[in-house]
Amino acid sequence: MGHAVVSPIREPLITGNKTYHQITEDLCRPTETAPGLSWIIAFVISLMFMTFGVFCIAWTIWFGIGSWNLNRTIGWGWDITNFVWWIGIGHAGTLISAILLLFRQKWRTGVNRAAEAMTIFAVMCAALFPGIHVGRAWVVFFFFPYPNTRGPLWVNFNSPLLWDLFAISTYFTISLLFWYTGLVPDFATVRDRAKGIRRKIYSFLSFGWTGSAKHWQRWESLSLVLAGIATPLVLSVHTIVSFDFATSVIPGWHTTIFPPYFVAGAIFSGFAMVLTLMLITRKVLHLEDYITIEHIESMNKVILATGSIVGVAYLTELFVAWYSSYTYEQFAFFNRAVGPYYWSYWGMMACNVITPQLFWSRKMRRSIFWTFLLSIVVNIGMWFERFVIIGTTLARDYLPSSWSYYVPTWVEIGIFLGTIGIFFVLYLLFTRVAPVVAIAEIKHILKSGGNQYVGPHATHVLHEPQHGGQVDHSFMRGDHDANLTAAPLVPVVSDPPNFERTRVEVVEKSNDYDNDGNYIGLKNDLTKVEGIGPKVQEHLNNAGIYTWNQLANTEVNKIKNVLEAQGGVYASMVPGTWPEQAKMAHEGRWDELMKWQDELDGGK
Amino acid sequence: MASRNKEVLFGLYDDENVMMNAVKKAKSDHLEIMDVYSPFPVHGLDPILGLEESRIHQAGFVFGSMGTLTAFLFMTWVFTRDWPVIFGGKPYWSVPAFIPITFELTVLFAGIGMVVTFYTVCGLGPGVEPKTLDDRITDDKFCIAFDTYGQSEDEIENLRGFLTRSGASEVNTKVL
Numbered sequence: 001m002g003h004a005v006v007s008p009i010r011e012p013l014i015t016g017n018k019t020y021h022q023i024t025e026d027l028c029r030p031t032e033t034a035p036g037l038s039w040i041i042a043f044v045i046s047l048m049f050m051t052f053g054v055f056c057i058a059w060t061i062w063f064g065i066g067s068w069n070l071n072r073t074i075g076w077g078w079d080i081t082n083f084v085w086w087i088g089i090g091h092a093g094t095l096i097s098a099i100l101l102l103f104r105q106k107w108r109t110g111v112n113r114a115a116e117a118m119t120i121f122a123v124m125c126a127a128l129f130p131g132i133h134v135g136r137a138w139v140v141f142f143f144f145p146y147p148n149t150r151g152p153l154w155v156n157f158n159s160p161l162l163w164d165l166f167a168i169s170t171y172f173t174i175s176l177l178f179w180y181t182g183l184v185p186d187f188a189t190v191r192d193r194a195k196g197i198r199r200k201i202y203s204f205l206s207f208g209w210t211g212s213a214k215h216w217q218r219w220e221s222l223s224l225v226l227a228g229i230a231t232p233l234v235l236s237v238h239t240i241v242s243f244d245f246a247t248s249v250i251p252g253w254h255t256t257i258f259p260p261y262f263v264a265g266a267i268f269s270g271f272a273m274v275l276t277l278m279l280i281t282r283k284v285l286h287l288e289d290y291i292t293i294e295h296i297e298s299m300n301k302v303i304l305a306t307g308s309i310v311g312v313a314y315l316t317e318l319f320v321a322w323y324s325s326y327t328y329e330q331f332a333f334f335n336r337a338v339g340p341y342y343w344s345y346w347g348m349m350a351c352n353v354i355t356p357q358l359f360w361s362r363k364m365r366r367s368i369f370w371t372f373l374l375s376i377v378v379n380i381g382m383w384f385e386r387f388v389i390i391g392t393t394l395a396r397d398y399l400p401s402s403w404s405y406y407v408p409t410w411v412e413i414g415i416f417l418g419t420i421g422i423f424f425v426l427y428l429l430f431t432r433v434a435p436v437v438a439i440a441e442i443k444h445i446l447k448s449g450g451n452q453y454v455g456p457h458a459t460h461v462l463h464e465p466q467h468g469g470q471v472d473h474s475f476m477r478g479d480h481d482a483n484l485t486a487a488p489l490v491p492v493v494s495d496p497p498n499f500e501r502t503r504v505e506v507v508e509k510s511n512d513y514d515n516d517g518n519y520i521g522l523k524n525d526l527t528k529v530e531g532i533g534p535k536v537q538e539h540l541n542n543a544g545i546y547t548w549n550q551l552a553n554t555e556v557n558k559i560k561n562v563l564e565a566q567g568g569v570y571a572s573m574v575p576g577t578w579p580e581q582a583k584m585a586h587e588g589r590w591d592e593l594m595k596w597q598d599e600l601d602g603g604k
Numbered sequence: 605m606a607s608r609n610k611e612v613l614f615g616l617y618d619d620e621n622v623m624m625n626a627v628k629k630a631k632s633d634h635l636e637i638m639d640v641y642s643p644f645p646v647h648g649l650d651p652i653l654g655l656e657e658s659r660i661h662q663a664g665f666v667f668g669s670m671g672t673l674t675a676f677l678f679m680t681w682v683f684t685r686d687w688p689v690i691f692g693g694k695p696y697w698s699v700p701a702f703i704p705i706t707f708e709l710t711v712l713f714a715g716i717g718m719v720v721t722f723y724t725v726c727g728l729g730p731g732v733e734p735k736t737l738d739d740r741i742t743d744d745k746f747c748i749a750f751d752t753y754g755q756s757e758d759e760i761e762n763l764r765g766f767l768t769r770s771g772a773s774e775v776n777t778k779v780l
Contacts, residue, residue, distance in 0.1 A: 020643060020744030145678075151687060157679045158691045163704040170712040177719045184728070185742070189643070192739035207723065208732030211741050214655055215726045216645035221658040222722045229668070229711045240704055440644040443744075519625070542629075543771035544622030558773050565768035 006454050013107050013449035016289035017459075020443050023290075027435045027442070028190050030285045035432055038284055046424035053418005056411045057132055065135050067411045073404035074394045078412040079133040080244075081386040082419065085269070086126035087168065087241055088262075088382060091234055092270025093119025094175055097182075098230035101223070106449055107298050109441040110291045113186075114281060115274045116179040117434070121426040122273075123172045125419040130164070132415075160243035167240040174233055178226045181219065184209050185440045238266045245389065252332035252393040255320070261313035268306035268352075269382035271299050275375040277427065279368060281436060290437050293366050300365040303378065307356025310385075314353065332393060340405055341392040344384050351381020524548045529581040530597045531573065539566055551582035610780040612638065613763055614737050614749040615772030620646045623746040626770035627652050630748065635766065641737065641747040660718055660725075667717025668710045675709035676702055735780050748772070 018026070035043075060067055070077050093115040100108035131140050143165050145155050155162050188209035191202035209215070242262035245253040275296065282291040321329040336345045355377050358364045365371070396403055430436070447453055452460045524547045526537040543562045545551050551559075559575040577600060584593040617623040620642060630637055631652060640653060650657075679702045683689070688696045723729050741747050748767065752760050767775045 024643075024743045145682075154682045154687060156689075156691060157683065157705055158694065158698055158701040160704075163708075166705045166708040170708040170715075173712060174715045177715055181719060181722070185644075188734065189742040191734070192736065192742045203734060204730055206734065207728040207730060208734045209728060209742075210734055210736050211641040211643060211747075212726075213640040213642065213646070213649055213653060215728070216642065217650050217655055218658045218660055218722055218726060220645050221660045222718055225661045225664045225718060226715060229664075229714055232707070233711045236704065236707060243704075444644040519621075539769070542769060544619060544625065545771070555773075561768045561773075562771070565765045 006448050009456075010454055011292075011294045012451035012453075012455040012458075013110065013292065013294060014290060014442065014446060015292055015451045017452045018289065018446065018450060020446065023442055023446065024189055024193070024439060026287070026289070027186075027437050027439045028193060030431055031190055031433060031435060032193070036284070039428060039432070042424065043428045046421045046428060049417050049421025050425050051418075051421070052414050053416075053421055056414030056418060057128070059411055060132055060415070061137050065133070067409060069406055069409050069412070071404055071406070073397070073402045074391065074406040076390050076394065077406050078387075078408045078416060079129045081383065081390050082416050083126050083129035084241055084262075084386045084390075085383050086122045086129075086419065086423075087238065088266035088269045088386075089273045089379075090119040090122035090126065090171075090175075090270065091238060091263075091266035092274045093117070093122075094171075094178075094230050094234040095267055095270065096274070097178060098227035098234065101227040102231060105298070106445045107295050109438050109445055110295045111274060111278055111299070111437075112441070113179075113182065113434075113438040114278065114430075114436050116175060116182070117430045118274060118277060118427065119175050119270075120172065120179060121423050121430075123168065123175065124426070125423050127168060127172065128415075128419060160240060160247050163240045164244060167237045171233060171237045174226065174230055178223075178230060181222060181226065182438055182441075183434060185211070185219070186435045186438065189439050190435065235263055238263045250393055250397055251326070251328040252336070252389070255317060257313055257316055257320075261310065261317075264306045264309035264313065265382060265385060268303060268310055268356075269379060271303050271306070272375040272378035272382070275299055275303075275371055276379065279372045279375070281431065285431065285436060287437060290442060293368075296368070296371055297362075297365045300359045300371060303374075304356050304359040304365075307352060307359075307378070311353040311356075314349070328398060332396070335396045336388060336392050339392060339396055341388065341395065344388050345392065348381055348384035348388050351377050352385060355381070519546060522547050524585070526551060526582070528585050528593075529578050530600045531575065531578060531581075536563070536570065536573070539563070539570065548582040548586035552579050552586055554579060608753065610638070610751045611753045612737060612749050612778050612780055613752045613760060613767075614747050614776060614778070615767030615770075616738060616740065616774040616776070617746040617748070617771060618744070618773050619771075620746050622771040623748060624649060624652065626748060626767075626772070629770055630766065633766070635750065635763065638749045638751040641741045641749065643742050643744060643746075646746070660722060663721045664714045664718040667721075668714030670717075671710040671713025672706055674713070675706040679705065737778050737780075738776070745773075752777075 014023075016022075068077065068079070070079075093112075096108050096115040097112045100112075131137060134140060143155060143162070145157075183205075184207050187202050187206035188211070191199055191206050194202050239259040239262065242258035246255060246258040248254055278291055278299075279296070282288050318333055321333045324330075336342075355374050358370070358374065364374075391406055395405060452458060519541075523541075526532050526540060526545075526548070527534060528548075529551070532540070539562060540546075540551065540559075545554055556576055556579060559578060563570040563573050563575065581593060581596070584590075584596075615626075617626065623640070623642075624646065627637065627640060627649065631654070637653065640649065642649075649655075680697060683698075684696050690696070691698075694701065736742070737747055737749060738745065750763050752763065764775055
């Protein structure tokens with residue numbers, strides 16, 4: 001990807017003029033330093049929630065489902081609402097990793113590691129509910145088709161509830177494998193900086209990774225194929241979850257719109273949770289240079305799109321209910337709006353339909369405060385959506401004598417809060433143990449996304465030379481700015497109204513080398529430096545030094561090494577002043593340079 | 605696994621393009637590179653090194669097909685031979701109902717199979733000792749390594765000179 005031409009109006013994805021080493025430092029630091037007070041407080045609160053949740057789960061298993069307020073009419077309440085909510089949240093991780101990888105969206109690298117971790121923790125929380133809502137949680141392994149002494153009695157492969165089991169198990173496994181595959185090189189980076197017991201731990205976790213070219217090749221191939229199979233997987237998982245409802249006969253459930261509606265809703269709520277987490281994480285861990293406003297805006301655009309799809313789905317349901325003239329279906333929606341749960345319906349509508357539309361405004365999309373607020377609102381709204389689907393529909397189905405009302409008990413509420421606790425405990429631990437941003441992937445996009453290479457304020461200006469790589473002869477003693485104002489090969493793009501530009505206006509290529517590894521970037525006349533003749537310039541070029549700027553930034557020892565390797569007369573050269581001279585040349589301080597050169601002799 | 609130690613002569617580069625150029629030159633000079641290391645995958649390197657395309661996706665296809673067959677044939681056997689039950693008035697062999705689980709198991713087998721294959725062929729896994737040449741390779745250095753076991757002083761000097769001339773900021777040796 002480093003050789004692609006990047007459009008001059010693309011905003012950078014990494015800010016702060018980072019080098020590879022700085023990226024390593026910034027992203028490994030949270031794993032190497034003690035947590036701050038905010039982490040400790042958040043961890044303690046989450047741990048308290050988690051403990052209470054575990055207690056409520058134990059209460060449920062001990063005293064039975066009677067400790068919940070489910071009844072014959074309303075067989076699913078907060079349990080399945082929470083289950084679908086958590087699974088939905090988990091979808092963003094796979095979408096960011098897999099689908100955005102297939103669409104070559106480089107911005108995913110800022111958020112994919114944390115989003116994948118979020119998926120795994122969310123699916124763990126979700127999987128709790130089917131496990132404990134069965135009543136006899138101790139025989140929950142009956143779900144799995146294994147040879148047994150009861151016939152053998154097999155499970156019902158025709159039931160969506162079982163499809164769910166396979167879908168979620170597969171989803172969890174593949175997400176875990178995908179996440180860990182990406183983590184291995186990053187764990188190796190942490191390992192190589194660690195000492196003592198930490199080194200041993202990360203050595204174990206990094207599986208002996210060395211960074212060999214063949215391994216990287218296989219790693220990329222593996223990531224691509226895993227992304228390719230994870231994409232239909234994530235679409236299938238929430239489709240199958242929607243089948244839990246759509247394959248029934250209940251009005252309000254038995255609709256074919258459910259699969260796309262649920263999948264869009266899952267992506268919608270998942271991205272909202274990713275934003276909630278990322279906005280806090282980037283602030284606390286000082287990762288604003290890697291999770292930029294561009295990332296946030298891109299995620300808000302996804303929220304806008306999927307939120308609109310969800311809104312359209314709501315309208316479609318209403319329309320088809322009216323158009324079908326089917327009394328029960330029409331009543332189902334009438335009941336949602338004015339029945340006993342009307343407050344949840346209107347809350348859902350406000351949160352899910354109205355609020356995402358605010359993201360049409362660029363100012364809102366790029367505002368951290370509004371993004372954070374709206375991400376919370378969307379999460380709440382999507383919880384209400386699942387509750388509306390489950391609770392309101394069951395409370396008022398075909399037979400009025402069965403109509404009932406449902407309010408959760410403290411046990412059910414406690415379990416829900418407990419899963420939130422579990423989620424945040426795991427996420428907080430993750431931020432301290434593993435790099436939150438994908439280190440290797442960020443380095444990979446540095447040259448095509450870093451703000452010194454790309455964007456309106458790029459400083460590392462790269463020219464496409466007119467004559468295919470010849471030394472620039474336009475320099476003359478009186479014409480010092482020739483290099484900077486040489487006509488670019490492509491006409492300069494006139495500034496779009498919203499962009500500020502520095503005075504350098506050229507088409508920026510993200511790389512000086514073409515696909516064959518030939519140097520096609522800017523070349524300066526290095527012989528302007530006292531002590532460098534044409535032969536020495538050739539040797540410097542072969543060592544990758546082509547411009548005054550590069551020579552200015554090269555250590556004298558390295559120049560010495562290059563010369564000594566040539567042997568002969570070159571080995572006795574003294575390049576001590578060359579970097580400084582080159583710096584003057586680069587900065588255009590020719591009068592100074594010439595004055596100094598008069599004093600120098602042979603560059604000594 | 606190599607049965608003898610490798611005496612490795614390696615050069616560290618600061619920029620991946622300088623390293624790629626060096627690899628190109630090494631190939632044209634017919635120098636035998638042991639391996640190239642980098643902190644991230646460098647695109648364009650594989651054809652220069654002459655690395656064949658990875659066959660891991662083919663392995664993925666094979667594993668996936670195994671998953672498809674396992675799921676579909678198993679469910680067919682259960683519901684037609686072993687214990688046929690009428691569910692909702694549907695036929696015993698209800699293929700549409702088998703599709704979700706068949707798909708899931710295809711993906712599961714493909715994923716697990718490919719990942720296990722990946723670690724196996726790379727020789728990586730929990731407890732494997734990392735054979736790193738320098739700790740900075742996973743940070744910001746790029747490395748070209750030659751195996752100089754059994755080579756003469758002259759040949760080693762030649763390689764050293766090549767590394768320095770091509771822009772390596774450091775040249776070191778290590779026994780692996």
